[in-house]
Amino acid sequence: MAVQYSGVRESVSGRVNDFGGPSIAAAESFKKGCLKRADRSFSQGLQCQQINSMACLMSLEDSVFISHSPQGCVGCTIMAVDMFRVGQAHRGVKTITNPRIIVTNLDQKSVVFGGEKKLREAVQKAVERYSPKLIFVYASCASGIIGDDIDAICASLGTEYPDSTIIPIHCEGFKSKICASGFDAAFLAINKYILKNKKLPTVPNLVNLFAPTTVSYADQKEMERMLALIGAEVNYIPFYSSLEKIKRIPQAVASTSICKVFADEFMKTLEESYGIPYSHTVMPIGIRNTDKWYRGIAKIIGKEAEVEAIISSEHKRIEPLVAKIRAKLAGKRVFICGGTGRSFAAAALIDDFGMKLVGLETPTYDADAQVDVEYLNGIHKDFVIDVANMQPFEQVNLVKKLKPDAFIGVPEWAAKLGIPTTHVLDGKRPTMGYDGLLYLGNKIADQLSNPGFNKKLAEHVKLPYKESWYEQDAFKYIVGV
Numbered sequence: 001m002a003v004q005y006s007g008v009r010e011s012v013s014g015r016v017n018d019f020g021g022p023s024i025a026a027a028e029s030f031k032k033g034c035l036k037r038a039d040r041s042f043s044q045g046l047q048c049q050q051i052n053s054m055a056c057l058m059s060l061e062d063s064v065f066i067s068h069s070p071q072g073c074v075g076c077t078i079m080a081v082d083m084f085r086v087g088q089a090h091r092g093v094k095t096i097t098n099p100r101i102i103v104t105n106l107d108q109k110s111v112v113f114g115g116e117k118k119l120r121e122a123v124q125k126a127v128e129r130y131s132p133k134l135i136f137v138y139a140s141c142a143s144g145i146i147g148d149d150i151d152a153i154c155a156s157l158g159t160e161y162p163d164s165t166i167i168p169i170h171c172e173g174f175k176s177k178i179c180a181s182g183f184d185a186a187f188l189a190i191n192k193y194i195l196k197n198k199k200l201p202t203v204p205n206l207v208n209l210f211a212p213t214t215v216s217y218a219d220q221k222e223m224e225r226m227l228a229l230i231g232a233e234v235n236y237i238p239f240y241s242s243l244e245k246i247k248r249i250p251q252a253v254a255s256t257s258i259c260k261v262f263a264d265e266f267m268k269t270l271e272e273s274y275g276i277p278y279s280h281t282v283m284p285i286g287i288r289n290t291d292k293w294y295r296g297i298a299k300i301i302g303k304e305a306e307v308e309a310i311i312s313s314e315h316k317r318i319e320p321l322v323a324k325i326r327a328k329l330a331g332k333r334v335f336i337c338g339g340t341g342r343s344f345a346a347a348a349l350i351d352d353f354g355m356k357l358v359g360l361e362t363p364t365y366d367a368d369a370q371v372d373v374e375y376l377n378g379i380h381k382d383f384v385i386d387v388a389n390m391q392p393f394e395q396v397n398l399v400k401k402l403k404p405d406a407f408i409g410v411p412e413w414a415a416k417l418g419i420p421t422t423h424v425l426d427g428k429r430p431t432m433g434y435d436g437l438l439y440l441g442n443k444i445a446d447q448l449s450n451p452g453f454n455k456k457l458a459e460h461v462k463l464p465y466k467e468s469w470y471e472q473d474a475f476k477y478i479v480g481v
Contacts, residue, residue, distance in 0.1 A: 005269065015364055040477045045390055053169050055077065056213060059087065059240045068104045069138070074101060203251045203253070207252055207301065215432070219430055222435060253276070277300050279297040282345060286351075287318075289348050295311075325353055334405065349437060350408070361394075361398075420450075422440070
C-alpha cells in the first residue's frame with residue numbers, strides 16, 4: 001500500500017532548494033547522490049506556500065476563500081486577483097468581479113486567546129453574504145502557531161451550514177520552503193473533502209488538464225485545441241473551474257498538467273487511488289517541450305500515430321517562422337528565472353532561436369530537474385544554476401556579473417539593471433504550444449530591439465545593494481554544501 005503523501009515536498013528524498021554553481025557540477029553531484037540539502041545563513045524572503053494554495057483555487061465558481069491569518073498574509077494575492085480579473089475579460093465576462101476573500105485578521109489577542117471565534121464569524125459572514133457551494137479555510141503561520149484546530153472547527157461549522165462544503169487547507173508557511181507544497185496542500189484537501197475516494201464510471205476520452213493561475217486564456221484554448229485533435233475531451237481544472245468539474249476528476253481516463261510541478265504529486269495520488277494514469281513530462285514551451293508534452297499524453301490515451309502526424313504538420317507550419325526569429329536572436333546571451341517548470345522550459349525554448357543560456361534560477365532541484373539539466377548541459381555549456389526560492393539579492397549579483405543580453409523571467413530586478421526583459425509568467429498572452437513559442441520569440445526580439453525603457457529606468461532607479469555586494473560571491477550565504 002502506498003504511503004500517503006504528506007503535502008510537504010521536502011519529505012520526498014532528493015529535493016534540494018539551496019544551491020549555486022556550474023550546472024555541470026550540479027548534475028554530477030546529483031547523479032552521485034552528493035547534492036545535499038543546504039541552507040542560507042542570510043535569506044531575503046521566500047515565496048510562501050499559502051499564496052500558492054489560495055491562487056490555484058481562487059477562480060473556482062461559487063467559492064469563498066477565508067484566510068485564517070493576520071491581514072498582511074493576503075497582500076501577495078494581488079497578482080492572482082489580477083490574473084482572475086483579466087481572465088474574466090478574456091473569457092467574455094461583461095461584469096468583472098473580484099474573488100471573494102475574507103481575512104480573519106488574527107492579532108496579538110488572538111495569539112493569547114485563540115482565533116476560533118474569528119474563524120466562526122468569518123464563515124458565518126461568508127454564508128450570509130454569498131451562499132457559496134464551497135468555503136476554503138486556509139491556515140497560516142499564525143493560526144498554526146496558535147494551534148487552532150481548523151479541521152475540527154470546519155467540521156463543526158459544516159453541521160451548521162450543510163449547504164456549503166467547508167474545506168480546511170493546511171498551508172502554514174513554515175511547513176515547507178518549497179512553495180509548490182502549497183499546491184499539494186490544496187489538492188490534498190480537494191481529494192479528502194470533495195472526491196472522498198469515491199469510484200465513478202469512467203467517461204471515454206475524458207482527460208484531466210491541470211493548469212495553474214499563470215496560464216493565459218489563449219494558452220488554455222491552445223492546449224484544449226491540441227488535445228481535441230487527438231480525440232480528448234478536456235476537463236480543465238482547477239483554474240476557472242467549478243465544483244461540478246472537480247467532481248468529474250475520478251471519471252477521467254488520464255491526467256496531464258500544463259506545469260510539471262503544479263499537480264505532479266496529485267496526479268500520482270489519482271493513479272494510486274483511482275487508477276487514472278498520468279503523463280508527467282514538461283511544460284509545453286518551445287518546440288522540443290511542446291512535442292514531448294504532446295507525445296506524453298497521446299501515449300497514455302493510445303493516440304501515438306495520430307499525434308506524430310499532427311506534430312509533423314505543425315513543424316512544417318512554424319519552422320519557417322521560427323527561422324525568421326532565429327535570424328534576429330542567434331548568439332544572444334540569456335539569463336532565465338522562473339518556477340521550476342517554466343525555467344527549464346524557457347531554457348529549452350531559447351535553443352529554438354539559437355540563443356545561449358548563461359544563467360538559470362529555479363526554486364527546486366530534484367530528479368525531474370536533473371533530467372532537464374542533463375539535457376541543457378548538452379546544448380548550453382558552462383551556465384550557472386541558482387537554486388533559490390526568490391532571493392533577489394543573488395539574482396541581481398549574478399545578472400550584474402554575467403551581463404546577459406536578455407533576461408527572461410520575473411523582470412523587476414533585471415529591468416532596473418537596464419537589461420531587456422521578457423516576462424515568463426505572462427498569464428495574459430500566449431506562451432505555450434506551437435503558436436506560443438512564436439509569440440515569445442517575437443516578444444524577446446522586440447525587447448532587444450527596443451531597450452530604451454529599461455536603460456532609462458536604470459539611470460533613475462537604484463537597487464538597494466551596495467557596490468561591494470556585486471563584487472562578492474553570489475552564493476556566499478549558502479551553507480552546508
